[in-house]
Amino acid sequence: MAAPQTIVRELGASVGRSVTIRGWVEHVRVHGRVAFLVVRDGTGLVQGVLLRKQLSAEAWELGCALTHESCVAVTGSVQEDARSPGGYELLVEDVRLLGASVDFPIQPKEHGVEFLLDYRHLWLRSSAQRAGLRIRSEVEKGIHDFLHERDFVRIDTPILTGAIGESAGTLFETEYFGERAFLAQTGQLYVEAACPAFRKVYCFGPTFRAEKSKTRRHLTEFWMLEPEVAFADSDDNMRLQEELVVYLVGRTLERCSGDLEVLGRDLSALERIQAPFPRVSYTEAVEIVREAGSDTRWGADLGGADETRIAEHFDRPVFVYNYPKGAKAFYMKENPDDPRTVLCNDLIAPEGYGEIIGGSQREDDLDRLTARIDEEKLPAEAYGWYLDLRRYGTFPHSGFGLGIERFTAWMTGRPHIRELIPFPRLMNRLTP
RNA sequence: UGGGGUGUAGCUCAAUAGGCAGAGCGCCUGGCUGUUAACCAGGAGGUUGGAGGUUCGAGCCCUCCCGCCCCAGCCA
Incomplete structure (x- = not known):
């Protein structure tokens, strides 16, 4: 008689009955006549209790010899027990080995970053990595939900492109049937093209910067x-950013509290994140950081240390808006009230996380945009189709x-962004 | 690319002033009926990142090279 398969998250529905759980071994602790076996199945952890006298010799020997990250099927009756990590326990009746794991490289202890990144394909299984990547997944879902509720249409933009983007020199180059091609470093110019078709659009995907x-x-x-x-101006733009960030923070707190707890995140820092976010002009920001000891002068971009100084003044994200033209990209619209600056904003996150959003109102005047492309010495021919957007019903x-x-x-609250993408690509790391 | 740091057992790290290369974890063997990174006893495990130099003697000092980490710049 085979016990029914179930998953750890649903064990509560099977108390008193025998079930089978399939998953990976996190720990085995053997005490002579009793042994404890902790299994992770992707939905939670459950502890199996093995009693020598109640098991066949084969099952007892196998259970005691299980190694870290072996894949197993464990059959047992479900008991409620507060001493077990998940609140439920399996009184084990049988264990089957589905996939052995010999000398799993990662131990439940401190490791160096280089070692862990070399074994990223296995590091993903550890608790902090699971929590971080689950929150990432939930953030991504939240983004789509938020935008679709507001009638945005998702536009998937090309990854392979000809020479186009914000600036040359930071593009990964490749070959495309004998032609030079580049990996996209932004989808922005393409969503601008789709904007007159759908009014509100977005792209979501990988971007590449060399x-x-x-x-x-x-x-x-x-x-x-x-x-x-x-038809959104720079103020509308900041309001949308603010709404999105507040939504995503609230949703993460609501849906990922267990994961945040695993990571030891200070929840009060997130609970403070409410609209409106403070807004300081670039010019005011320069005054703030100079008073705090920075030697940044008007006209230069704000450095990471400057961003931290500004963030320290507030307990929530801060908009810094209208930067000098020279510090920003060619497509940003000139500020009619101060032509030295452009209508744009960065959103600086608290706690030293720096710039999480960069946005702007786009230059919609054909002549001014052409002039800016010349000023920046960009190859005008590469922007032919982009300029068409200003020739045919600019807006x-x-x-x-x-x-x-x-x-x-x-x-x-993780210190390095490399942990928040499943397989990070860094300057010196292309595998795994 | 610039500044600072670092490299010793599979992993994380020690090693007085230049004087026998160590510990914990993991692994192997044995013990233990309620463990939570279990505990106790024993065992195996090393070209000290690489090359050269100084010295009676180098993990330690000098030169060059390599890897990695942090900070800065660039940005999201």
Whole structure:
């Protein structure tokens, strides 16, 4: 008589009955005539209790010899027991080995980062990694739900592109049937093209930057959300960002409290995140950081240390808006009230997580956009189709980019964004 | 690319002032009926990142090279 299969999360429905759980061994502790076997099945942890005199010799020997991360099927009757990690326990009747695991490299102890990244394919199984990646998944789902509720249409933009993007030099180059091609570093120009078709659009996907950055906030391949909204000005743009961030924080607190607890996240820091977020102009920001000891001068971009100084003034994310033209990309719209600046914003996360969003109102005037492309010495021919968007029914519009890993690193409180993507691509790491 | 740090057992780390290369974890053997990273006893496990140099003697000092970490720049 075979016991029915179930999953750990649903064990409560089977108290007093025999069931079979399939999963991976986290621990075995043998005490002579009793042994404890902790199994993870992807929905939770359950402890199996093996009593020598109640098992066949084969099952007892097998159970005691199980090694870390072996895949097993454990059959036993379900008991409620507070001493068990998940609240339920299996009084084991039989154990079958489905897949052996010999000398699993990762132990339940401290390891160095390099070692763990070499074994990233196995590190994913550990509790903090599971929690962080589950929160990432929930953030991604939240993004889609939020935008679809607001009538956005998702536009999937190309990853292989000809020469186009914000700037050359940070693009990964490849070959495309004899032609030079690049991996996309933004989908923005394409969502701008789709904007007149659907009014509110967004793209969500991987982007690639060949920047030789070695900081806790950079990856060479990362995922980005980029909404684009017709008839939205820079203020509308910031309101949308604010609404989205408040929504995602609230949803993470609501749906991922167990994962946040595993990670030891300070929940009060997240509970404070409510609209409205403070807004300071770039010019005010420069004054703030100079008073705090920075030697940043008006006209230069704010550095990471400056961002931290600004964030320290507030207990929630801060908008810094209208940067000098020279510090920002060619497609941003000139500020009519101060032509030295452009209509744009960064959103700086608290607790030193830095810039999680960069957004702007786009330049919709054909002549000014062409002039900016010349000023930046960009190859005008590569932007032919982009300029068409200003030739055929140009319209005010705004959008932004939100970095998924940076956002999730802030949600989870992890110090480095490399843990918040399943297989990070860093300057010196292409495998696993 | 610049600044700072680091590299010793499978992993995490010690090693007085230049003087016999160690511990914990993991692994192997044995013991234990309620463990929570169990505990107790025993065992195996090393070209100290690489090359050269100084010295009676180098894990330690010097030169060059390599890997990694942190910070800065670039950005999301």
